[in-house]
Amino acid sequence: MEAGFFSEWVGRYRHYLRMRNYSARTIQSYEQVVRHFAYYVWLRRTADPGKLLIYWENLSRARLDTDVEVKPVMITDYLTFLSSGKTYKPKTIHRIISTLSSFYRFLYSQGAVSTNPMSGVERPKIKDQELRYLKHSQVIRLIDSIEDPRDRLVIRVIYATGVRVSELCAMNLEDIDFEDGTIRVRGKGGKIRIVFIDRETLEEIADFIGTRIEGPLFLGQMGHHISPRSVQHIFKLYAPPGITPHKIRHSYASELYRRSKNLRVVQENLGHTSIKTTEIYLHTDLDERKRVYQEYFPLAEAGNRETEDRRKARRDRDYP
Numbered sequence: 001m002e003a004g005f006f007s008e009w010v011g012r013y014r015h016y017l018r019m020r021n022y023s024a025r026t027i028q029s030y031e032q033v034v035r036h037f038a039y040y041v042w043l044r045r046t047a048d049p050g051k052l053l054i055y056w057e058n059l060s061r062a063r064l065d066t067d068v069e070v071k072p073v074m075i076t077d078y079l080t081f082l083s084s085g086k087t088y089k090p091k092t093i094h095r096i097i098s099t100l101s102s103f104y105r106f107l108y109s110q111g112a113v114s115t116n117p118m119s120g121v122e123r124p125k126i127k128d129q130e131l132r133y134l135k136h137s138q139v140i141r142l143i144d145s146i147e148d149p150r151d152r153l154v155i156r157v158i159y160a161t162g163v164r165v166s167e168l169c170a171m172n173l174e175d176i177d178f179e180d181g182t183i184r185v186r187g188k189g190g191k192i193r194i195v196f197i198d199r200e201t202l203e204e205i206a207d208f209i210g211t212r213i214e215g216p217l218f219l220g221q222m223g224h225h226i227s228p229r230s231v232q233h234i235f236k237l238y239a240p241p242g243i244t245p246h247k248i249r250h251s252y253a254s255e256l257y258r259r260s261k262n263l264r265v266v267q268e269n270l271g272h273t274s275i276k277t278t279e280i281y282l283h284t285d286l287d288e289r290k291r292v293y294q295e296y297f298p299l300a301e302a303g304n305r306e307t308e309d310r311r312k313a314r315r316d317r318d319y320p
Contacts, residue, residue: 004067004068004112005064005065005066005067005068006034006035006038006041006042006064006065006066006068007063007064007065009068009107009112010031010034010035010038010064012110013030013031013034013103013106013107014027014031016106017030020189021189021190021191022188022189023188023189023190026188026189029099030099030102030103033095033096033099033100034099034100034103035064036059037078037096037100038064038066038068039056039059039062039063039064040056040078040081041066041070041074041078042062042063042064042065042066043056043062044074044077045066046063046066052081056081068107068112068113069112069113069114070117071117072117072118072119072120072121074117075100075117075118075121076121079093079096079097079121082096097118097121100118101118101121104116104117104118105118133243133247133248133250133251133254134240134243134247134248134251135251135255136251136255139155139159139248139251142155142238142239142240142243143155143156143159145238146238149204149207149208150208150218151234151237151238152204153201153204153205153208153218154168154218154226154231154234155234155235155238155239155248156201156204157171157197157201157205157217158245158248158249158252159248159251159252160197160198160201160252161183161185161195161196161197161252162195162249162252162253162256162269162270163183163185163195163249164187164188164245164246164249164271165228165231165232165245165246166228167185167186167187167271168218168226168231168245169218169220169225169226169227169228169231170185170186170225171183171185171216171217171218171225172214172215172216172217173209173212173213173214173215173216173217174214175217176197176202176205176217178202178206181196181197181198181199181202182194182195182196182197183195183196183197185271187271188271188273191271193268193271195269196269205217231245232244232245249270253266253269253270253278256269263275263278263279266278
């Protein structure tokens, strides 16, 4: 096994993420999480335990020159330490766990650690995890209520394709195949995928772009692509409170899964690397859950038979 300090492996991990085409922002975020954990490990191994909080508030004295091999209890203690602070919410802890899991999978694959200490770490429960989203009819009413052609089309394209805001903003006219009804989008990490789009939306795009044949689909300042901030402003103008571009993407995924029951297709259309990310949409189909409950749960079955018997008796009484 090749041992090593965090000071050596943080740079190697950064290079690994870059080789996998992670965005610069994502790499910076991952590296910051790993560095903070490394500082905590260094402090636990070298500093007076009673002064840990004092040192943590000023990390200028912390170092990375400590072994990457840690016990699972060190991970648990670190997460407990963070959770005790009011600034760390469960979603933030989830992100930290995901980052450290990625880091230690990398270390284990490189032989830098004998075991992966993250394998037994549980993620904290997040209250109200189900996202609020709009049903199909509600999205259509939202779109129809917008008079501005560009703003209306921005929301329609997100719903029609399920793309992320960054993917929408980067769309070029050359990416759109009007004959096949597809759009080529560049997703996270520069990954290219094909999304599908309906004919009516394509016709609106054709009317919107006029005689233009290349360049950004949605123009921003100085003829550049529209910015994510501008898209977010459009939603603030028209959408109900709490409805963001991501929630419309959620609506797309929920509708597609509800009607198709094909989670794999939803995953590929959304550009999710792992199907576990897509599984959240399994929990939004209330109509399907209600149907299964009424059809199979014994009390509901009995209630349905009793209701039907009453209806039959009433029909026999009214129409002897």
